[in-house]
Amino acid sequence: MNDRNLARGLFLIAIALTFGLMSLRYPMGDFSRAGPGLFPLIVSCLLFMIGVFTVIRSRFSERVHIEFNWKNIAIILASLCGFALISHYVNMIAGIIFMVFCASFAGTASYSLARNLKIAAGLIAVGFAFQKLLGFNLPLY
Amino acid sequence: MEVLHNLALGFEVALTWQNLMYCAIGCTVGTLVGLLPGLGPLATISILLPLTYSIPTSGALIMLAGIYYGAQYGDSVSAITMKIPHASSIVACIDGYQMTLKGQTGLALFTAGVSSFIGGSVAIVVLTFFAPMLGEVAYLFGPADYCALMLLGFVCVSFVTTGSLLNGMAMCLIGVLLGQIGTDVNSGAPRFTMNLDFLLDGVGLVSIALGCFGIAEITKNLDNKDERTPFNGKINLIPTWPEFKRIIPSALRGSVIGSFLGILPGGGPVIAQFAAYAVDKKVSKYRHEIGSGAIEGVAGQAAADEAAARTSFIPLMSIGIPENAVMALMMAAFIIKGIQPGPNMIAGHPDLFWGLVASMWVGNVFLITLNVPLVRYWLSVFKIPYAVLFPSILFFCCVGTYSVNSNLNDIFVTAGFGFIGYLFLRLDLDAAPLMLGFILGPMLEENGRRALLLSRGSFEVFFTRPISGSLLGLIMIFILWQLVSFLREAKKSRARLEATTQ
Numbered sequence: 303m304n305d306r307n308l309a310r311g312l313f314l315i316a317i318a319l320t321f322g323l324m325s326l327r328y329p330m331g332d333f334s335r336a337g338p339g340l341f342p343l344i345v346s347c348l349l350f351m352i353g354v355f356t357v358i359r360s361r362f363s364e365r366v367h368i369e370f371n372w373k374n375i376a377i378i379l380a381s382l383c384g385f386a387l388i389s390h391y392v393n394m395i396a397g398i399i400f401m402v403f404c405a406s407f408a409g410t411a412s413y414s415l416a417r418n419l420k421i422a423a424g425l426i427a428v429g430f431a432f433q434k435l436l437g438f439n440l441p442l443y
Numbered sequence: 444m445e446v447l448h449n450l451a452l453g454f455e456v457a458l459t460w461q462n463l464m465y466c467a468i469g470c471t472v473g474t475l476v477g478l479l480p481g482l483g484p485l486a487t488i489s490i491l492l493p494l495t496y497s498i499p500t501s502g503a504l505i506m507l508a509g510i511y512y513g514a515q516y517g518d519s520v521s522a523i524t525m526k527i528p529h530a531s532s533i534v535a536c537i538d539g540y541q542m543t544l545k546g547q548t549g550l551a552l553f554t555a556g557v558s559s560f561i562g563g564s565v566a567i568v569v570l571t572f573f574a575p576m577l578g579e580v581a582y583l584f585g586p587a588d589y590c591a592l593m594l595l596g597f598v599c600v601s602f603v604t605t606g607s608l609l610n611g612m613a614m615c616l617i618g619v620l621l622g623q624i625g626t627d628v629n630s631g632a633p634r635f636t637m638n639l640d641f642l643l644d645g646v647g648l649v650s651i652a653l654g655c656f657g658i659a660e661i662t663k664n665l666d667n668k669d670e671r672t673p674f675n676g677k678i679n680l681i682p683t684w685p686e687f688k689r690i691i692p693s694a695l696r697g698s699v700i701g702s703f704l705g706i707l708p709g710g711g712p713v714i715a716q717f718a719a720y721a722v723d724k725k726v727s728k729y730r731h732e733i734g735s736g737a738i739e740g741v742a743g744q745a746a747a748d749e750a751a752a753r754t755s756f757i758p759l760m761s762i763g764i765p766e767n768a769v770m771a772l773m774m775a776a777f778i779i780k781g782i783q784p785g786p787n788m789i790a791g792h793p794d795l796f797w798g799l800v801a802s803m804w805v806g807n808v809f810l811i812t813l814n815v816p817l818v819r820y821w822l823s824v825f826k827i828p829y830a831v832l833f834p835s836i837l838f839f840c841c842v843g844t845y846s847v848n849s850n851l852n853d854i855f856v857t858a859g860f861g862f863i864g865y866l867f868l869r870l871d872l873d874a875a876p877l878m879l880g881f882i883l884g885p886m887l888e889e890n891g892r893r894a895l896l897l898s899r900g901s902f903e904v905f906f907t908r909p910i911s912g913s914l915l916g917l918i919m920i921f922i923l924w925q926l927v928s929f930l931r932e933a934k935k936s937r938a939r940l941e942a943t944t945q
Binding site: 306337390406437 | 494609610612613617619620635662666830834835837838846866869884899900901
């Protein structure tokens with residue numbers, strides 16, 4: 303299974319099936335009066351065909367190893383979601399501080415409290431500049 | 444005469460001090476962000492898009508265009524000095540970096556700057572005369588023709604950006620499907636919204652752009668763990684007269700090639716650079732030096748790059764169909780500012796159109812007077828460690844997403860697309876065609892449905908109308924050519940395999 307070409311084909315098939323099966327629930331109409339489900343169904347079918355072709359082709363081409371580093375993407379996504387949640391329930395300044403401290407775990411450099419505080423302070427200043435100078439509606443406090 | 448009058452109107456708009464300032468800020472910030480590793484024009488524009496929300500329309504468009512060509516110049520600077528390839532500056536890495544190795548960094552940067560100026564100026568002349576003309580042609584287009592043109596755009600973009608028609612088409616189709624999320628305009632039925640209210644208006648383009656280009660790129664850079672060494676060499680910008688004389692012919696050749704290739708569907712800076720470089724290698728007086736750090740190797744491609752970047756605005760502004768991913772993003776920016784690009788744009792908003800055209804030239808002057816001399820200072824952004832940069836880029840992504848609708852939920856959508864974008868990266872799928880599919884998907888559906896409604900469900904209309912018939916014919920020829928070359932390649936590799944086993 304550890305083959306990028308095969309994984310790509312299966313991924314495309316999965317997307318095509320998700321959209322295609324969902325579009326079956328909407329009215330189809332006919333070609334002269336197309337319903338909301340017809341166009342997405344056609345596009346999903348095309349994507350499905352490309353996916354199947356990719357899977358078939360992967361049997362004849364050389365295997366390419368696929369690598370995932372789940373740690374970094376998980377940390378980045380957690381810091382984004384944390385930023386949104388904390389900004390919603392507390393305020394954006396707390397959100398910025400959380401994001402900087404959480405995201406820094408993904409960095410290659412050693413974890414530094416002082417550096418993170420400086421980055422957070424800088425970004426809060428940028429946030430205020432956006433709010434006051436450019437008129438952004440940021441819930442900073 | 445009319446053209447001169449129009450241009451005068453354009454310069455009147457572009458030379459107000461506010462617009463001059465927006466243009467200068469756009470060029471400078473675009474260059475700075477474009478310099479950063481992994482951030483090409485697409486990512487740069489999507490990260491900086493929110494800066495333009497609170498600016499008046501003409502200023503915002505001028506600033507965005509400035510960001511675009513600023514980012515492109517920034518790209519070529521990082522390619523020349525440090526051989527960091529971006530999608531838009533692959534060719535600059537070849538001779539530009541060779542010149543740096545020979546200690547001619549200043550000359551290479553100067554050549555790129557001056558050639559961009561020449562390319563941009565030629566393209567503006569083409570834009571001035573050609574855009575209104577093409578706008579007239581656009582009135583001949585019916586719904587079926589628009590469909591065929593969009594499909595041709597998909598095929599060309601898929602092939603040009605990814606090199607693999609199959610992968611590119613898959614991404615275009617995924618983009619089209621993502622564009623279906625939301626309320627169907629014809630029947631009012633919600634589609635693929637999963638009963639989430641905030642999806643009724645569809646997925647925001649900014650969320651997709653920032654997710655797939657901003658967040659996915661950051662994660663890729665973090666995975667690669669490569670710390671870059673900043674450029675510390677000497678930069679001597681002033682060339683000698685014989686060196687300067689070598690720039691001109693190559694830059695002019697590149698400008699013409701770039702201007703032409705920029706207009707075609709799927710065209711744009713990337714393909715123009717390669718074409719100009721190939722032509723220079725064939726016809727230049729110094730062709731034997733190209734590849735080992737020749738001025739011509741930098742000048743031609745830089746001019747073509749800039750010229751194509753400008754002329755690719757022509758299909759967007761005169762027909763209303765973006766021909767590559769950057770233009771799709773530009774179109775979204777136009778729509779956010781309440782302007783619908785298309786044949787009516789030139790007549791309906793002459794001040795905006797001609798102001799933008801004139802500002803491109805002003806932007807060129809800024810690039811050459813501000814950015815080229817100051818480039819050694821710009822390069823100091825590389826001294827900022829990535830550990831400091833990436834939380835800041837993340838913050839800009841968040842603010843960018845949030846400020847479209849002042850809605851924190853959009854950040855979750857961006858995070859979701861960041862994950863999907865990361866999967867795309869790992870599966871070797873290029874996200875650029877997805878953007879084009881996303882923007883054009885709803886238009887494709889609307890025009891397709893209208894064409895079929897008018898023809899009472901018959902597909903004949905797509906083949907009998909001269910414009911759509913010829914465009915579809917082109918697509919068929921292209922697909923056949925791809926199929927034949929694929930089969931030939933398969934045959935060759937089988938023969939090779941047999942030869943090795945024997």
